[in-house]
């Protein structure tokens with residue numbers, strides 16, 4: 001998840017130093033404006049994390065021990081921190097205490113931890129504690145879980161929140177391997193973005209190992225009353241006991257997705273692929289933590305209709321986790337590729353007409369974002385400039401959907417066969433490395449465009465990557481299944497009663513398209529008729545529900561009030577919350593309602609959501 005800036009690799013480095021750098025160091029030199037670390041001087045390569053989880057005090061405490069490489073013989077190494085209490089720092093195997101300081105930083109980036117080292121220092125151990133307000137951590141009380149008996153904890157590190165629970169060089173351009181030992185209360189199981197235990201043990205101490213190097217934003221931990229269920233040989237699900245059955249049914253096809261993904265873009269490089277189903281306050285649809293995707297329970301629709309989200313998170317095992325955006329200004333390289341890949345997986349499983357529906361819905365989201373931001377807004381370029389801002393602001397549909405349609409455009413220009421071969425080569429060439437927009441475009445020119453002027457014009461790199469909005473000649477996606485929905489909609493608009501509409505075996509995507517087409521202004525009678533015929537207000541499908549609530553709010557359809565409030569209090573997924581709260585604030589009465597609900601719901605939301613909503617509702 002995140003956005004981009006026109007920084008050229010090494011631009012901040014003095015010339016003589018540039019000349020002496022290896023290719024790998026050059027890669028690290030891509031300036032990341034969202035980290036204080038200086039990895040061209042001294043860089044962490046491996047982390048041994050040893051922490052206790054204290055639910056009573058809402059604190060993680062322990063030690064982060066790094067194996068470091070001092071590249072220039074410098075006398076300091078810099079880590080990112082935010083709201084961390086640093087107790088002591090030690091050097092080497094003999095654990096000699098060393099001096100350190102926390103410099104002034106800012107609210108978003110936190111404070112740099114500057115540790116005094118020696119030219120030959122290979123190991124740095126930091127004793128630290130988190131604070132209850134650590135933004136990455138959400139501590140849930142038992143009432144906020146499905147089982148209602150035990151507390152629950154989960155992390156969300158992307159984009160720059162890893163530094164709120166581990167002192168770390170928190171840039172996506174830096175990769176580390178890690179091992180961890182985590183102590184938790186006895187009734188609970190801990191899991192991480194690593195090789196995981198599958199059952200609880202007697203002493204509540206769990207060990208983890210991640211042998212492939214990962215960027216810091218993929219550091220992840222969750223602790224709760226969790227149980228595990230195998231799905232396939234290499235796939236499985238962690239969830240609370242109250243949720244495991246529903247999850248196992250919903251995600252039964254995850255093994256097929258893995259097979260389809262490997263067929264498209266090469267071997268899965270992370271051994272296992274498991275899911276962790278979180279309580280509903282999780283702020284995102286999913287988070288692609290390696291080996292263990294964290295997923296919202298709002299996709300448990302009971303009919304497997306929202307599982308493209310799993311295809312998306314799985315696709316990140318290639319685009320993002322394997323080949324990683326070097327800075328948040330290149331976020332489209334993570335998300336645009338992943339949306340494209342997600343829809344290719346869904347096409348393999350369910351056919352072209354299914355994937356076409358996803359493209360059209362994504363295009364609608366993109367149009368909305370473009371209208372919202374203004375088509376000339378520099379933030380609608382694929383390559384962003386997020387300097388001085390929270391990189392979270394780059395997490396928009398531009399990176400996801402405009403990025404996807406750029407790749408669709410390339411596929412159309414060169415043909416699918418050539419494009420697939422190109423993507424395979426891209427993933428294998430840059431595996432376990434960071435990449436940026438320039439690096440990708442160089443590879444594109446070398447491997448695909450190859451000096452063909454006509455092809456270069458068709459692909460139109462400048463129009464897509466560096467210009468705002470969409471290129472004028474872009475053809476909007478079409479869906480044959482949606483064309484049928486549009487016929488039904490026309491019949492309704494021409495007076496056919498809702499109860500007589502032929503909605504056949506519509507999937508949730510077709511329902512969503514129908515609801516999105518409904519006019520902004522509807523009579524109470526129209527709303528009631530639709531609701532009576534299709535039971536939208538009580539839908540078990542969160543996508544349908546969220547789209548319907550927008551109409552209910554605009555048309556002051558009070559029959560949906562109770563369900564709306566219940567939804568907002570229970571669900572913390574930002575994608576749903578933002579448009580709903582926004583719609584409420586459009587009128588004074590709605591704003592009053594929004595503030596009353598928010599007061600009740602806010603304790604259930606993760607900081608990622610409250611940062612956005614506090615601003616919206618102030």
Ligand SMILES: [Zn+2]
Nearest residue numbers: 001312335338
């Ligand atoms: Zn994603």
